[in-house]
Amino acid sequence: MRLNRSTDIGLRVLMLGAARDRLLTIDEMAESLVVPRHHLAKVVQRLQHLGVLETVRGRSGGVRLAASARTASVGGLVRELEGATEVVDCEGDPPCPLNRGCLLRGALRRAQEAFYASLDPITVGDLTAPPTRQVLLELGRH
Numbered sequence: 351m352r353l354n355r356s357t358d359i360g361l362r363v364l365m366l367g368a369a370r371d372r373l374l375t376i377d378e379m380a381e382s383l384v385v386p387r388h389h390l391a392k393v394v395q396r397l398q399h400l401g402v403l404e405t406v407r408g409r410s411g412g413v414r415l416a417a418s419a420r421t422a423s424v425g426g427l428v429r430e431l432e433g434a435t436e437v438v439d440c441e442g443d444p445p446c447p448l449n450r451g452c453l454l455r456g457a458l459r460r461a462q463e464a465f466y467a468s469l470d471p472i473t474v475g476d477l478t479a480p481p482t483r484q485v486l487l488e489l490g491r492h
Contacts, residue, residue, distance in 0.1 A: 351465050357431040359385050359393045361424070361477070363413075364402060368420055368478045369486035373412035382490030400430055402474070415474075424477065425469035437462050 353361075362383050367374060376394065380387040394413055397403040402419040406412055437458040440446045448454075478486060 351437060351462060353428065354432060355389070356393050356396070357428055359383065359390060360397055360431050361427070363390070363393060363397060364415065364419060364422075364427070364474045365477045365482070366486055366489065367403065367413065367415035368474050369483050371415070373406060373410075373414050375412045378490065379413070396431070400427070402427065420473060420475035422474050423470050424472040424474065425466045427474070428469055429466055 362385075363379060366379060366382060376387060376391050379385075379394075380390045383390070394403060394405070398405055398413075402416050402422055404414050404416050406414070436455070438446075438455065440449050440452070440455050446452070
């Protein structure tokens with residue numbers, strides 16, 4: 351299974367926010383995480399909508415981790431960020447000719463759920479334990 355780019359960036363934003371524990375600007379995060387500012391802004395907006403980031407407007411504004419985000423399940427967040435996708439697209443154009451009698455689709459659904467389930471007990475706070483925390487604190491500071 352491969353996470354989409356937005357999910358990857360979203361998890362990194364949450365890790366950075368948990369480690370730095372202060373207001374961060376979009377520019378600071380984009381530089382630290384080496385991602386395009388425009389893409390990062392969209393991901394931040396999605397994370398705010400999910401309630402794991404808070405934004406502060408104004409001249410000295412920025413983004414910070416919501417109080418409840420440290421205990422948020424990584425599995426739950428990945429499910430939300432990935433959306434209702436399947437590992438394979440059996441209904442695509444053209445649809446798979448095996449669609450009516452295939453056992454693979456069910457097996458892949460179970461494997462995908464097992465992937466998410468293995469992430470369920472991990473929290474955003476867990477992702478910032480040493481040595482990761484120090485790496486996150488040093489990002490973008492050359």
